[in-house]
Amino acid sequence: MVARDSSNLVSQMRRGAIEYCVLALLRDRDMYGFELTRALSTAGGLVTSEGTVYPLLTRIRQDGLVDTFWVSSPQGPPRRYYRLTKDGRLALDTFRVQWQQFRDTVDTILKGSDE
Amino acid sequence: MTSDNDLDQIVEQYLSRLSVALGDVRHERRQQLMDSITDHIREARSTLSVTSEVALRDILDRVGRPEDIAAEALDDRTASSVSQKTWFRRAAVIAVVAMAAAGVTIGAVIFTRSDNVTPAATASTTTTIAPPITVPNVVGAPLARAESQLTAERLIFTVSYLCSRSSVPPGTVMSQSPTPGARTRMGSDVVLTAKTHQTCH
Numbered sequence: 001m002v003a004r005d006s007s008n009l010v011s012q013m014r015r016g017a018i019e020y021c022v023l024a025l026l027r028d029r030d031m032y033g034f035e036l037t038r039a040l041s042t043a044g045g046l047v048t049s050e051g052t053v054y055p056l057l058t059r060i061r062q063d064g065l066v067d068t069f070w071v072s073s074p075q076g077p078p079r080r081y082y083r084l085t086k087d088g089r090l091a092l093d094t095f096r097v098q099w100q101q102f103r104d105t106v107d108t109i110l111k112g113s114d115e
Numbered sequence: 116m117t118s119d120n121d122l123d124q125i126v127e128q129y130l131s132r133l134s135v136a137l138g139d140v141r142h143e144r145r146q147q148l149m150d151s152i153t154d155h156i157r158e159a160r161s162t163l164s165v166t167s168e169v170a171l172r173d174i175l176d177r178v179g180r181p182e183d184i185a186a187e188a189l190d191d192r193t194a195s196s197v198s199q200k201t202w203f204r205r206a207a208v209i210a211v212v213a214m215a216a217a218g219v220t221i222g223a224v225i226f227t228r229s230d231n232v233t234p235a236a237t238a239s240t241t242t243t244i245a246p247p248i249t250v251p252n253v254v255g256a257p258l259a260r261a262e263s264q265l266t267a268e269r270l271i272f273t274v275s276y277l278c279s280r281s282s283v284p285p286g287t288v289m290s291q292s293p294t295p296g297a298r299t300r301m302g303s304d305v306v307l308t309a310k311t312h313q314t315c316h
Contacts, residue, residue, distance in 0.1 A: 033151055034158035041177060049179020051133075054151045055188035058144060076161055080154065 010045075018046060019060055020099070022053070023084060023092040026066060032079040033057070057082065065091055117168045125168065126156055127311060129175050131275045136181035138304060140188045142262065142271050148188060149274075152178060250305060252295030258286045258309055269301045276311040285312040 018040070025031065025039055036057075037050040047053055060066050065088035070078040084092070130153060137145045159165070159174045178184075248268050253261035258274065265272050279289055290308045293299055 032158070034155050034162065037155065048183055049177060050155065051152055051178040051181075051184040052187040054148050054155070055144075055184065055190075057151070058147050058188075076157065077154075079158070080151070 011048075014046060017099075018053075019056060019065075020092060020095040021046060022056065022060065022082075023065060023088050023095075026082055026084040026088070027092065030069075030081045030083045032071070032081050036082060060088070064088075117166065117171075122160070122165065122168065122171050125171055125175070126160075127276055127278075129156075129178075129181075133181040133184065134273055134275060136185040137188060138185075138271075138273050140185065142266060144188065145273075146262070148184070152184070247298045248301060248303075250291075250293050250295055250297045250299055252291075253288050253305075253307065254291055254295070255283070256288050257284070258288065258307075261288045261307060265305055270299070270303055270305050272305040272307055274307045274309050277308050279310045281310065283310055285310050 021040065021043070022036065025036060031039070033054070037047075037053040040047050040053055041050045057066070061068060061082075064085055066082045067085050068080050068082055071081050072078045130149065133152060134145070134149060137148060140148070155178065156174060159177075160171065163170065163174070165171050165174065248270065250270070251264045251268060253264055256264070262272070277289065281287075281289070283289075287310050288307050289310055292306045299305075
C-alpha cells in the first residue's frame with residue numbers, strides 16, 4: 001500500500017478555505033496588508049508564509065471581493081487598506097453555509113467509522 | 116544592534132531575489148506584489164522597532180521564500196478566469212514563436228540558401244508571426260516610463276534596485292540587458308537595474 005501524501009491534502013484544503021478566512025477577517029473592520037497577513041499567519045498552520053497571502057489579495061481584489069483605499073499613517077507613508085465589498089460579503093455568507101454543511105457531513109461520517 | 120543602512124541592504128537583497136523569482140509573473144502583477152511586500156517589510160520594521168539583523172531576518176523568514184511567493188502568484192494566475200485568458204494568450208504567443216523558430220530550422224535544412232529564409236516565409240501555416248523586436252533604450256528613464264515603453268513592445272522586465280552615487284532621481288533606470296537596439300522576441304525578459312529609493316552608505 002502506498003502512503004497518501006497528507007501534506008498535499010492539507011495544502012489543498014488550505015487553498016480552498018484561506019480566501020474566505022481573509023474575507024472573514026475583514027468582516028468587522030478594514031485592515032492593511034501587514035496587519036491582515038500577521039493575523040492569518042498567527043492563526044496556526046493557515047498560511048505557508050506571510051508573503052504568499054499577497055498574490056491571493058491581488059486576486060480577490062481583481063475578482064471584486066475586496067477593494068482597497070489609502071489611509072495616511074501616523075508614522076511613515078500611507079497604508080493600503082483592504083475592505084470587504086458587497087460581493088465579498090455575499091461570497092463569505094454563502095461559504096459559511098456551505099462550509100458548515102460540509103463540515104457536519106464529514107464529521108458525521110468520520111464519527112460513524114470510529115465506532 | 117545593526118545600522119539602518121546594513122538592514123536596508125539586507126531588505127534590498129531580499130527584494131532583488133523576490134523580483135527575480137517573480138520573473139514569470141506578468142508585469143503589472145509583479146509590480147503590485149513587489150510594492151505590497153516592500154510595504155509589508157517596512158511596516159513590520161517600524162511596528163516591531165527592528166534594530167538587529169536577527170529581528171530583521173525573522174521578519175523576512177515570515178514573509179517567506181521568494182520561490183513560494185512566486186509559485187503562489189503563478190498558481191493564482193491559472194486559478195482566476197480573467198488571468199487564465201492571459202495565460203492562454205501568452206502560451207499562444209510562445210507557441211507561435213516556437214513554431215516560427217522551428218520553421219527557420221526546418222528551412223535551414225531544406226533550403227541551401229537558409230540565410231534567405233525568414234520566419235515569415237516558413238511559418239506560413241500560422242496566422243500571426245511574431246516579428247523580432249528591437250529592444251528600446253530605457254536607460255535614464257524613470258521606471259514608470261521604462262515600463263510603458265517595454266510593455267508597448269510586449270516585452271516583460273525584471274528590476275533590481277541598487278545603491279548609486281549618481282545624481283539621478285531614485286527609480287531611474289541605470290542599466291539594461293539586453294542593450295538598446297538588440298533584437299529579441301515578443302515576451303522576452305529585459306533585466307533593468309534602477310537606483311534605489313532607500314538611503315545608501
